[in-house]
Amino acid sequence: MINPSVDFSASEETRLVGNGDADLIISLPLELFLQILEYLDLADIFRCQRVSKRWRALFSSETVITWAWRRTLGFLGLDSKDVVADNAMAYFQWEHGLESVQPVKKKFMLWSAPITDIPTILYHSRRLCYEIRKIRGVEILDLETGERSRWTDEEAASSLSRFYLSDRYLVLMWVTGLATVWDLCTSQKIAREFDVSYGAACTISIEKDKVLLFCPCRFSNSSLQIHIWDLRANQVHIISSSRNLWLWHMDANENVLVTFEINWEKYRPEVRQTKWTLRGQRLNRKHFHLSLPDGIRFDPLPNSQRTFGDKTVTRLCSITNLEFTMLDLMYDHAIDELSLRWVDYTLPYTSDRGNLCEQITPYMTFQWNDPPNRLHFSNTANGRRIMLPYEMDIVETQTRRLLHEYRRQGTEPPMLLIGDREVICVANYDGIQLWFFNPNFVPDFPDAMPFCAME
Template identity: 40%
Template structure:
């Protein structure tokens, strides 16, 4: 048998110079192997040869890979055809490796930049919006990346806008004195700003279709969840919670339910209180208490530094960052199967926000976060799905002059004055603001916006966008 195998190998080498073991395997075995590969392995395998490209593009293989690819992108599977599976696999690969299909630079309009750098840049559903500071009355501008159309709304409350949120259909403006205004971005309809009875504008918000769920930040004072239904323009209160005790919630607008999760972090295994509410009346449908294993580790409430949660279709993901900012616990609720799971992520670099504050930055997809690392002057990609952290050097466009000047200044050495180093880091971080979603990532500076497009099927030609040219190449 050994001689036979050796002769077969020699014969193969004489005829083809190599033996393609994958190409000779039955398709059923190749499919079994593919189940252990991620999207990067599949993309690279398709580049090996024409034979491998045909094998790794066949419907049998892509059908087995597509569901987990869409789940990793935070997308539903209903409207995606198998014939487009390779596009989504490539898309996920681009996103996880920070390799955009296209880069462009959008300079700020002259009338905008004269008022100062826009703030609170956000992106959702192929649109980006930002606040234009203007004395006495802030404005909110929105750019449709598909059509290139610009829209502007004036803040009628005459109070400074503290935050903006954008969904598929609505733009929300949060001002001081706890006033939230809503605008339908597809029609001229605009809702009068509603004032919510809490003492601070800092709130946790979830937007799901035409439902807005709000809870103010609090340490020891209990507030209800407020649910603003824009379809009926009605506000409903649900339950009573202290913000630090309510870890996250999930909204399903189609089923008209809200699921809240309160976790006792001092119990081992974790003790989870899960409650289902109706959105229309705020009534309790059912409650259950169960245990959730920490996988052999231990944590207490004192170890928690920051909590946040993000919605991705029928999945909601809560991120609990521990002190030191190297470790994050992911609580993932899949409403399709009504299951809560837990995942640990240990990063070699601390997961930080701008100005060195842990927690912010765009969460582009489930278990995936982009962030700006001032000390390394690059983009960090934290991938909890693979447990890896990668750093990509940021290439400035040759028009990002002010950002280049700030980044050229070196940070003080770690042994020098701590406050001087923090101020220098803040100065660097303030020159670039990251934002984005699973299709588009952007870095905004005083000069404009650098946009990265990841979806191979969405590479728009904006009429006022400048082709990207790296500053190093421009001289």
């Protein structure tokens, strides 16, 4: 541990290394070297450690790390009296992706009762949300406070079809077409009937007080209806689209929705990009083509997407010789640009691969890879790829048996992968493994057991 009270205001001409080495940085007086450090933060310090062995020794010294640590505490929002330097260093490694991605701690949470299949589960803003069928609703677990709350709609005379969680709202979609929105801050309910086919699988997206419902058109197999629900005014505007809708981006601040319909049957896939207001008025439309490598035909499977500020990303998979070829479509709203990037590895075939891949930033993903029973972390921004071994907790007996059946019979992997940069959750038939990556967020909450690996 580094003592934050160390005084580094050296008055005498002290040299960091007095071996006469020709490296000017190493041979500088301490006073000049500390002036250089004024322009560096911890991210720069970690980069300097990679220059050479001598630079690593120098920039790993207690003097350098403590100096940089004290200068960056304001940015971190940490108190130097309460937080040790090692935590600040680990935080910067995690924040800037400078070191290997490894969880700082694992925990395991058992399901409250035996289950026959893995329930739908979401993770958003340090909250777990999962379906509880016996109450025809969901339960939300706040990882920060440990508080649990249950949400349903007693007026809904049907089973739950889908649900979606945002910072403030919870949307429950019932098979009859009823949508219930709960304001998690005020516990106020808004409900509305939508004219959709019974049991239709509607995709839900929320930004601020705007809800998007993407539902198949009742009278046309080739059409899709986009319902834009303004929660404040409780008004709905409808946009018609084809079922070739593969990506969309909503900006509630600018009051716009951008949709991308793609015809993958073309040799060079044809894109129709349309910009709408959130009241359903079309602003503009343009056509262009995606560039694929020569000889490549891509026939993607439906998949989910995630929005990170101005960027929205979806990972698409195509089956070729019982293997998946993958690419990411990313729209950058700040510059109005759609880009395509290939994911340069393939994974074995399974019809449920979308549940085993989680986009945690515009460039970083976690993907289940079996064999060899690992989580594959990839960062397309810097090309880094890491395999993290998946160990089972001693209580994951049912999952262990089902995983053997999956490998032997080719059934679906008995797990579900969700999360973000802070927390990755691996849900299975026994419970949920929680992997914490942010050193400043490793909460203790009821029913979470310390992880104990199975021998």
